[in-house]
Amino acid sequence: MVWGFFRYQFSSYVRSLTFIPPLTLFIGWIILFYTYSGVPIMSSYAVTCISLYLVMTWVAMSVFSLEGESEKNLLFVQLPSKRDYLWGKWVVCLLIASILGIIAIVYPLLINSFRETPQLVHISQAIYGHLFFAVFGIIVGSFFSNIKMESKKFAWLSAMLVIAISIAQEGIIEKAAIFKWILLPFPPVSQILLHFTDEALFIGKGFWMDAAWVVCYSFFYFLIITRMFYRRG
Numbered sequence: 001m002v003w004g005f006f007r008y009q010f011s012s013y014v015r016s017l018t019f020i021p022p023l024t025l026f027i028g029w030i031i032l033f034y035t036y037s038g039v040p041i042m043s044s045y046a047v048t049c050i051s052l053y054l055v056m057t058w059v060a061m062s063v064f065s066l067e068g069e070s071e072k073n074l075l076f077v078q079l080p081s082k083r084d085y086l087w088g089k090w091v092v093c094l095l096i097a098s099i100l101g102i103i104a105i106v107y108p109l110l111i112n113s114f115r116e117t118p119q120l121v122h123i124s125q126a127i128y129g130h131l132f133f134a135v136f137g138i139i140v141g142s143f144f145s146n147i148k149m150e151s152k153k154f155a156w157l158s159a160m161l162v163i164a165i166s167i168a169q170e171g172i173i174e175k176a177a178i179f180k181w182i183l184l185p186f187p188p189v190s191q192i193l194l195h196f197t198d199e200a201l202f203i204g205k206g207f208w209m210d211a212a213w214v215v216c217y218s219f220f221y222f223l224i225i226t227r228m229f230y231r232r233g
Contacts, residue, residue, distance in 0.1 A: 005079060005088045009066070013092060018062040026055045026100055034113040041114045045126040046196040048104040049133040050167060053189070055100065056134045057159055060093050060141025065152070086229050090138065090222075097134035104130055121203065129192050132214050136166070136187040139221045146228045162186060170194075188217055 013019060029051055033044070067075065072085075079085055105126050108114060140162050144155040165172070169183045170190035191210040195203075 005075070005084060006091050009063070009088050009092045010095070012066050013063055016062075016066060019059070019096070022055045022058045022062070023096075023100070026051060027103060030104055030107055034108045034111060037111075037113050038115040039108075039113055040198040041116060041118050041122050042125065042196040042198050044108065044114070045105070045122075045129060046193055049129045049192070049196075050189075052097070052100055052104060052130055053133040053137045053167075053187075054163060056093065056097050056137025057141040057163060058137075059096050060089075060138045061145050061156065061159065063089050063092050064142060064145035082230060083226070086226060090142070093138045093141075094134075097131075097138065101127075101130040101134060125195065125203070128211070129196060132192060132218065133189070135218050136189065139187065139218065139225065142225045143221070143228070146225060188214055 030048060033047065075085055076082055105123070109118065140159050144159045144162075147155070165183065166186040166189045169179070169186055170193075172183065173180045188210075191214055194210065195207050
């Protein structure tokens with residue numbers, strides 16, 4: 001039943017054609033971005049990570065808005081648990097994120113866009129970055145799709161505001177250290193981008209501490225969204 005729901009969700013998303021704008025925009029941007037060769041490896045991947053963050057927020061909000069309330073209630077009755085409904089949505093989002101992430105990482109390798117030959121450490125870092133930027137997008141999209149707002153327009157605007165602040169948070173904290181704690185609930189984008197350097201790339205203790213925080217943050221927010229989903233249901 002759960003596998004059937006996942007297939008139903010994926011086919012519904014495809015039939016809705018709402019995937020066309022975000023996927024077309026992302027793939028078109030990747031092609032345009034790598035028009036010129038000789039670009040730096042990690043800086044380029046940092047840009048595509050941010051692009052994936054934006055697009056996956058868009059995708060997640062589209063996936064969560066596929067059904068109306070009456071259709072959603074019918075699905076709740078048919079599924080073993082409401083949790084399966086939520087996880088089915090997330091699996092669809094992760095599948096789309098995987099496709100887009102592979103395109104973003106592999107395309108420049110196929111056309112030799114980088115000035116240097118990427119090493120395993122570069123590819124590993126790129127996979128890590130794209131994975132969690134996609135997860136951040138899914139978290140933001142899921143959060144604002146499950147919060148009660150008077151209009152979907154305000155949900156979209158709120159999601160875009162969170163994305164903008166999370167991307168700019170390092171610069172904001174440099175201006176005033178007090179914002180380090182105020183911005184703690186926002187996705188830890190800077191903890192990933194900090195390690196996307198085109199200098200001697202080194203994965204040490206600092207990286208693993210930041211990665212641990214990123215994983216804990218993601219897990220914590222998935223739990224929060226699950227609680228929100230149950231309470232709203």
